[in-house]
Amino acid sequence: MGWLFVFIAATLEVVGVVGLKKYSQKKSVFNGILFISGFAFSFIFLYASFNYIQLSVAYSVWIGIGTAASVLVNMAFFGESKDIRRIISVIIIVIGVVGLKAVS
Numbered sequence: 233m234g235w236l237f238v239f240i241a242a243t244l245e246v247v248g249v250v251g252l253k254k255y256s257q258k259k260s261v262f263n264g265i266l267f268i269s270g271f272a273f274s275f276i277f278l279y280a281s282f283n284y285i286q287l288s289v290a291y292s293v294w295i296g297i298g299t300a301a302s303v304l305v306n307m308a309f310f311g312e313s314k315d316i317r318r319i320i321s322v323i324i325i326v327i328g329v330v331g332l333k334a335v336s
Contacts, residue, residue: 234284235333241277242297244270249302253310274298289336296329 248270255263274294281290300322306312 234281234290237277237281238285238290238294239297241274241281242294242301244274244277245294245298246270246301246305248274249298250305250309253306286336289332292332293329296325296332300325300329 248267251263251266251268251270255267257263278290278294281294303312303318303322307314307318
């Protein structure tokens with residue numbers, strides 16, 4: 233259950249990041265709600281995961297998944313650079329997250 237909460241929290245973090253990006257481009261109520269609710273619900277699910285997983289592991293995995301997914305979403309939908317060094321860096325983040333999950 234804890235890992236499910238971390239995955240949902242990371243997904244909602246990406247929703248918050250997309251909302252933040254859109255809000256920085258166009259300040260609308262919808263973009264503001266997307267930005268604030270994405271991060272708010274992300275923290276709620278992250279907090280709930282602490283009942284099942286150590287804080288340090290849950291937080292690290294949440295950050296890793298959220299960061300990697302945010303970079304990929306921004307590459308795919310917002311035209312950010314697809315430089316090979318960025319992609320390798322994302323792969324390294326994913327390897328680190330998988331490693332943390334494997335040893336916890």
